[in-house]
Amino acid sequence: MSQNRRENFKKLVRLARLAALAEQLEEEEENANKKRRLWVRDWIAKRQDQVPVFKEVEVEDREKFFTNFRLFPEDFDTLLAR
Numbered sequence: 001m002s003q004n005r006r007e008n009f010k011k012l013v014r015l016a017r018l019a020a021l022a023e024q025l026e027e028e029e030e031n032a033n034k035k036r037r038l039w040v041r042d043w044i045a046k047r048q049d050q051v052p053v054f055k056e057v058e059v060e061d062r063e064k065f066f067t068n069f070r071l072f073p074e075d076f077d078t079l080l081a082r
Helices: 003-033 053-060 062-069 073-081
Strands: none
Touching: 053 062, 053 073, 062 073
């Protein structure tokens, strides 16, 4: 490559790096401006501390009960009764 072509190539590389940096900065700014959402299950939002959590989950969301405890509520109650 001639000296002139090398210099042009170096300039193009610098421009590409600057363009990538500008794009990254724009994405970061967009992400910073997004409002964060908080997802809360209904039974958690109305939760009162007097009742044990596992009882609330059992009544309000059987699927999540099984997911979290890996037991059906009936089996869980049997284990508690022992």
